[in-house]
Amino acid sequence: MVVPSTTPAVCQGAAASHGGGIPTVDMSAPGGRGALSRQVARACAEHGFFRAVGHGVPPGPAARLDAATAAFFALAPHDKQRAGPPSPLGYGCRSIGFNGDAGELEYLLLHASPAAVAHRARSIDTDDPSRFSTVVNDYVGAVRQLACEILDLLGEGLGPKDPRSFSKLITDTDSDSLLRINHYPPACTIHKLDHDDQCKMKSIVRTKNGNGLNPSAGARIGFGEHSDPQIISLLRANDVNGLQVLLPNSDGKEVWVQVPADPSAFFVNVGDLLQALTNGKLVSVRHRVIANACRPRLSTIYFAAPPLHARILALPEMITADSPCQYRPFTWAEYKKTMYSLRLSHSRLDLFQVGDDDNSNVGKGEQE
Numbered sequence: 001m002v003v004p005s006t007t008p009a010v011c012q013g014a015a016a017s018h019g020g021g022i023p024t025v026d027m028s029a030p031g032g033r034g035a036l037s038r039q040v041a042r043a044c045a046e047h048g049f050f051r052a053v054g055h056g057v058p059p060g061p062a063a064r065l066d067a068a069t070a071a072f073f074a075l076a077p078h079d080k081q082r083a084g085p086p087s088p089l090g091y092g093c094r095s096i097g098f099n100g101d102a103g104e105l106e107y108l109l110l111h112a113s114p115a116a117v118a119h120r121a122r123s124i125d126t127d128d129p130s131r132f133s134t135v136v137n138d139y140v141g142a143v144r145q146l147a148c149e150i151l152d153l154l155g156e157g158l159g160p161k162d163p164r165s166f167s168k169l170i171t172d173t174d175s176d177s178l179l180r181i182n183h184y185p186p187a188c189t190i191h192k193l194d195h196d197d198q199c200k201m202k203s204i205v206r207t208k209n210g211n212g213l214n215p216s217a218g219a220r221i222g223f224g225e226h227s228d229p230q231i232i233s234l235l236r237a238n239d240v241n242g243l244q245v246l247l248p249n250s251d252g253k254e255v256w257v258q259v260p261a262d263p264s265a266f267f268v269n270v271g272d273l274l275q276a277l278t279n280g281k282l283v284s285v286r287h288r289v290i291a292n293a294c295r296p297r298l299s300t301i302y303f304a305a306p307p308l309h310a311r312i313l314a315l316p317e318m319i320t321a322d323s324p325c326q327y328r329p330f331t332w333a334e335y336k337k338t339m340y341s342l343r344l345s346h347s348r349l350d351l352f353q354v355g356d357d358d359n360s361n362v363g364k365g366e367q368e
């Protein structure tokens with residue numbers, strides 16, 4: 001069963017609470033592969049999102065990556081600028097993408113191939129670039145294995161003829177997967193207080209901003225609302241809250257749900273390409289980060305993507321008389337070109353809907 005975990009009521013910043021909670025899948029639970037694949041498929045179909053525990057990724061590579069990236073973000077601004085500006089890859093501060101989006105964060109955005117990591121490492125760890133490359137490659141290797149496992153479970157749960165159809169796309173040597181490390185500086189100086197005093201202070205701030213149930217009251221946007229464009233994203237973060245997902249409540253109304261921090265878990269997002277490949281059976285979840293915490297948030301996201309030339313088209317088993325093909329075929333390169341021409345919050349997959357004749361904006365930049 002997919003176990004909904006409830007949102008703790010205290011010390012949460014300005015987020016809505018949600019009765020339904022966040023679906024959690026224990027990937028090491030006894031019960032057999034069939035039950036596990038059905039749970040994963042159900043979470044991705046109903047929420048486009050789940051918390052994976054018992055995932056089998058050893059803690060070592062993650063701890064080493066966190067130490068290396070925290071050391072980078074602690075450098076003086078001019079030392080970090082050596083790895084930037086983002087083009088779109090590299091070091092970025094506040095500005096996201098090319099179309100005017102901004103957030104309260106700094107980040108490293110890396111292509112996940114070993115050659116690209118080695119190249120970028122020269123401007124990130126000038127003392128010992130190969131140490132940085134090794135740390136990143138070890139982490140990418142472990143997290144890619146988990147991404148493949150989840151995609152194989154989805155392949156088994158959804159029943160395409162080849163259960164490896166999804167994972168094959170990301171294991172190709174030309175895969176265009178990315179690794180992003182986001183660092184959200186603290187919103188205030190109360191991080192110097194102990195935990196109880198922080199909670200008291202936050203509750204005063206919440207009372208001032210309203211009843212704490214209005215998700216935008218006092219919100220400091222760390223990373224604005226969006227869906228991830230790739231196939232699947234695996235996110236891991238420290239113990240600082242901030243991530244929110246847009247999920248339907250019991251009345252079917254979409255509400256922002258705070259995802260309680262869990263440094264030992266991976267948070268799994270369905271991306272736009274997986275929604276297209278499954279003809280909309282799996283949904284690409286909209287999410288954002290509210291950076292109201294009084295301690296820094298450090299998150300690492302692996303975006304599993306196919307090669308640029310991969311043709312994205314719903315698997316034949318996903319198309320039936322009741323569920324006709326929703327999206328026209330496109331390549332990942334074509335999708336990326338469109339995505340970089342649009343704002344972060346754009347529902348870009350809509351532009352690829354069959355019968356959407358109003359495709360005049362595709363590839364021509366944001367018109368809003």
Ligand SMILES: C=C1C[C@]23C[C@@]1(O)CC[C@H]2[C@@]12CC[C@H](O)[C@@](C)(C(=O)O1)[C@H]2[C@@H]3C(=O)O
Binds near residue numbers: 178
């Ligand atoms: C505004 C943008 C930033 C982004 C590229 C885009 O034009 C629209 C999608 C954005 C996003 C969101 C998920 C990932 O963080 C990301 C790396 C991606 O693949 O798509 C970012 C892009 C980015 O920051 O370059």
Ligand SMILES: O=C(O)CCC(=O)C(=O)O
Binds near residue numbers: 288
């Ligand atoms: O930093 C986070 O926790 C999430 C950021 C995110 O959604 C992204 O980088 O695509």
Ligand SMILES: [Fe+2]
Binds near residue numbers: 226228287
């Ligand atoms: Fe995202």
